[in-house]
Amino acid sequence: MAAITAGLVKDLREKTGAGMMDCKKALTENDGDIEQAIDWLRKKGLAAAAKKSGRIAAEGLVGVASAPGKAAVVEVNAETDFVARNETFQAFVQEVAKIALDVGESIEAISAHAFPGTGRTVAEELTHLVATIGENMNLRRARVLSVPQGVVATYVHSALKPGLGKIGVLAALEGPGEIGTLEILGRQVGMHVAAARPEALDVDFVDPAALEREKAVLTEQARASGKPEAIIEKMVEGRIRKYYEEVVLLEQVWVHDGESRVKAVVKKAGLKLTGFARFQLGEGIEKPKEDFAAEVAKTAGG
Numbered sequence: 001m002a003a004i005t006a007g008l009v010k011d012l013r014e015k016t017g018a019g020m021m022d023c024k025k026a027l028t029e030n031d032g033d034i035e036q037a038i039d040w041l042r043k044k045g046l047a048a049a050a051k052k053s054g055r056i057a058a059e060g061l062v063g064v065a066s067a068p069g070k071a072a073v074v075e076v077n078a079e080t081d082f083v084a085r086n087e088t089f090q091a092f093v094q095e096v097a098k099i100a101l102d103v104g105e106s107i108e109a110i111s112a113h114a115f116p117g118t119g120r121t122v123a124e125e126l127t128h129l130v131a132t133i134g135e136n137m138n139l140r141r142a143r144v145l146s147v148p149q150g151v152v153a154t155y156v157h158s159a160l161k162p163g164l165g166k167i168g169v170l171a172a173l174e175g176p177g178e179i180g181t182l183e184i185l186g187r188q189v190g191m192h193v194a195a196a197r198p199e200a201l202d203v204d205f206v207d208p209a210a211l212e213r214e215k216a217v218l219t220e221q222a223r224a225s226g227k228p229e230a231i232i233e234k235m236v237e238g239r240i241r242k243y244y245e246e247v248v249l250l251e252q253v254w255v256h257d258g259e260s261r262v263k264a265v266v267k268k269a270g271l272k273l274t275g276f277a278r279f280q281l282g283e284g285i286e287k288p289k290e291d292f293a294a295e296v297a298k299t300a301g302g
Helices: 006-016 020-028 032-045 046-052 087-103 107-113 123-131 181-194 208-223 229-247 263-270 292-299
Strands: 060-065 068-078 138-146 148-155 168-175 272-280
Touching: 006 020, 006 032, 006 272, 020 032, 060 087, 060 148, 060 168, 068 087, 068 148, 068 168, 087 107, 087 123, 087 138, 087 168, 087 229, 107 138, 138 168, 138 272, 148 181, 168 181, 181 263, 181 272, 208 229, 263 272
Parallel strands: none
Antiparallel strands: 060 068, 068 138, 148 168, 168 272
């Protein structure tokens, strides 16, 4: 068998635009013959998919799946909202969420897992969808939570269909109780998380860098008042407590009554909130600013 060198892989990648690992596999499957490897990539839809890979995919769907004591949330992106209404794409996202339940939240593990009924892996099935539907797509992220006793409730805000939408939440409640009752509270926590957008479960999980930035800003604001340093320190302490109430889930005011703390609601139920996840479709993806007039002119050939 011919040696598959880094240079050969690089050459194939430049000719097809396919991924490094796909190029290496294509060459391995075709004994280093670059022309046959190109054909192999084309037959798999990988070369065609590569042409679309540079396009920004910030739409798509968030999907959730659950099992006793466990739940998963995934985000699969596409270029347009139109694809989110495609039944084949919806079925793909639902299946990926179920697979995440089994294999965990590693994107590599999910991508390498067999996609049911196709003879392809999840990654290969996604490539097949890209070639079929004609848009760039990617499996962006996944999160799986579990509890030894209790529930991991799921909530999808404005669900397109059961378990699919643009905001998906997991809420892990640990402790004894009737499952149906726990699910109701878990769903309420999920609704709260969707609305209140907490960044951390409790104060110990607040990002240290974010906390230091906040302290620096608050200190400068306090100094501008001309107060003594001792007073400034107390002012900052008070404002940090307010900051925690804004970003820490357990410290937030329960949206369902507007007065209780989340930690008090959970404690009253005799439970412990051990984790949460909130996926909002496309968050953090920088979308290009579109010039509508220029787009119209381009379409009209102007």
